[in-house]
Amino acid sequence: MNLTQKLTETAKTYPDKQAYIFEDQEVTYKQLDDKVSMFAASLSSEGIQKGDHVALILGNSPEFLIGYYGALRAGAVVIPINPIYTPDEIGYLLHNGDVKAVIMLEQALPLVEKMTNQLPDIALVAYTGEGTEEKVISNTKLKTFTTMIEDNGGTVPEQSIAEDDLAVILYTSGTTGKPKGAMLSHNNLYSNASDTGAYLQITSEDVVITALPMFHVFCMTVVMNAPLISGGTLLILPKFSPQEVFRVAEKYKATIFAGVPTMYNFLYQFPEGRAEYFNHIRICISGGSSLPVALLHRFEKKFNVRISEGYGLSEASPVTCFNPLDRPRKAGSIGTNIRNVENKVVDELGQELPTGTVGELAVKGPNVMKGYYKMPEDTAVTIKGGWLFTGDLASMDDEGYFYIVDRKKDMVIVGGYNVYPREVEEVLYEHPDIIEAAVVGVPDPNFGEAVQAFIVTKQTMTAEDVLTYCGEHLAKYKCPTIVEFIEELPKNTTGKILRKALRKQVNA
Incomplete structure (x- = not known):
């Protein structure tokens, strides 16, 4: 079975049921x-x-x-x-x-x-x-x-x-500066949609708000594929808007909302937001980055809903963990293994670590990608013995709940989007008046994190010069919002730029 075969099967079972509603137009x-x-x-x-x-x-x-x-x-x-x-x-x-x-x-x-x-x-x-x-x-x-x-x-x-045939290539920014294409098979995508849907108990009765970007794997699997193979209805929003989320939730009696922490923050802060708009919501789903525990509690109290936080990555189609619905939800946890997927915490040698010990999160299951497109060496480093090494630091408690302790060393997450400093730095280095540049993430009240650039120049430049230049070469969310000019970047004895020192400088 694959996604398109299942769509045809679902259409035969529910021919006249709404598959999606877009701008109040219904399509069966x-x-x-x-x-x-x-x-x-x-x-x-x-x-x-x-x-x-x-x-x-x-x-x-x-x-x-x-x-x-x-x-x-x-x-x-x-x-x-x-x-x-x-x-x-x-x-x-x-x-x-x-x-x-x-x-x-x-x-x-x-x-x-x-x-x-x-x-x-x-x-x-x-x-x-x-x-x-x-x-x-x-x-x-x-x-x-x-x-x-x-x-x-x-x-x-x-x-x-065939199940193993390539279906989707998802490009994800790489630490080498250039995006890497995660190759996902038909079975990768179908199995993860099916297993995630079963874990979250998605049925034909569900009406799902589709506000996350559909080109992103979080939306693709959890909000698009999982409901469609179950006969649910998608409420497709052209873009995220708190007002529109509340409107369609009330009008169409939505049962599921999925978003990144930034969305939950905007919904919580929206002056006209009221609990009755979410009267029919049975579960809210959060992913993309860690949801602050304080925001989770405030949101649940204000809107009288439950938020289930999970974890995933493009290379795993993406879901590996979710907080279960039939057991207590643990704030700050990404939950437990979903059906047919195994997570473990390992040391530098790939050996599983005892409960409570921090190490790298590794994943195994039918959802793990075939590899990176035209990048066999990167694939060999990431997938070893059938296990996908995520690069994220995590721990597991004695009840099988996982916790992300830290994410990939230098990655910045802006509103749920991954921004790798190297990619931004490559663009900055191409400017003829920039000698050196380094990028770090800084706290941002609206988007979780923002990008700050530290720059050494040949001649006088303004922050506006840098922002204009970046806007011509990078997507908006990747662009620095803060620019600081310094005489020299901190380095170790081998000449490597020390981003850790820059982060300390920001937090000082």
């Missing part, structure tokens, strides 16, 4: 499944074959949902990309990911000509919009998404899709 499971098949047929008729890579550069929308399932049904490999990335960032992913087709926002069409000139392997660009005009730029065909889901009589070629 049969309608969704038909649109997915038509899109898959259109991809095939345009020459997209099994194993070809299809990029989704879309925000939360029906187009993302149909494009995702349609590409999988056509036997293609999906590469979701954050649409707010800069052209440089998108270009790297399209090139490294060997993309053959792109599904994108109409607003991004000005980028198409540049992309197709630099990336001649892209044969098709399907963009959102209502027009029907077809164009060809540098041998790349441009078609509107609307025409791709019209019933043109096409059929989906019979595809023999």
Whole structure:
């Protein structure tokens, strides 16, 4: 069984039930499944074959949902990309990911000509919009998404899709500066959606608020795939808005809300937020980064709901732990093993550590990725003996609950998004007037953390100069919000920059 097969099965079981609601427009499971098949047929008729890579550069929308399932049904490999990335960032992913087709926002069409000139392997660009005009730029065909889901009589070629076949490549920022593509198989994704859904007791009665970005693996598995294979209904929000979350929760009697800690903070602080809006919510789910215990308690008290915190990473499809619903929830814990997934805490040699001891969290199960795309050496370092070494420090108590003690050494988490300092530093070093640069995370009341840059320059620069430059080369959430100019960066005897010293300086 895979995700698209299960969607068809669900559509036969619940043909007239709402699969999703977007901007108050309801679409049934049969309608969704038909649109997915038509899109898959259109991809095939345009020459997209099994194993070809299809990029989704879309925000939360029906187009993302149909494009995702349609590409999988056509036997293609999906590469979701954050649409707010800069052209440089998108270009790297399209090139490294060997993309053959792109599904994108109409607003991004000005980028198409540049992309197709630099990336001649892209044969098709399907963009959102209502027009029907077809164009060809540098041998790349441009078609509107609307025409791709019209019933043109096409059929989906019979595809023999094996469980181990590649389904999705999720790019995650790497400590080497360039993003790494985590290769997830059909079984990785289906098993994790199924196991997570069972653990959280998701059923056809659930109505799930989809405010997390759909291109992010947290949303993809927990909020999109798990409810759809269970016959639930998605309330798709184009973007996160406390007012809109409360509106749809009340109007459609939502039963599940999932978000990162930043979202919970904004919801809690929203002046018009009232408990009655969440009267039908049976569970709130938190992930992406650690939820402050004080906020967890305040939120639960104000809205009379339960928050279940979990843990995951792109390389694990992503969920490995969740606080169980049938036992006490432990504040500050990421919970226990979900079904069919095993977590353990190990030392530097990979040996399991006793209860209560801090070590690296390692994960094993059908959800663990096949490896990093075109990066066999990185794969060998990360997956050893079938175990995925997460790089996160954790401990486990005597009841099997895990706790994240610290995260990857230098990573900054801004509103649930991972920002690796090296990637930001690489951009800073490219500026002709910057001699040295180092980036650290600093506390931020709204987004959990923010990026602060320490810079040594050749000549006088202003913070505004740096921020403008970064805004041209990095997604907004990766950009420094604080810039400090110093004469020299602290280093050890080998010349390595000491970020730890900079963090101490920030906290002094």
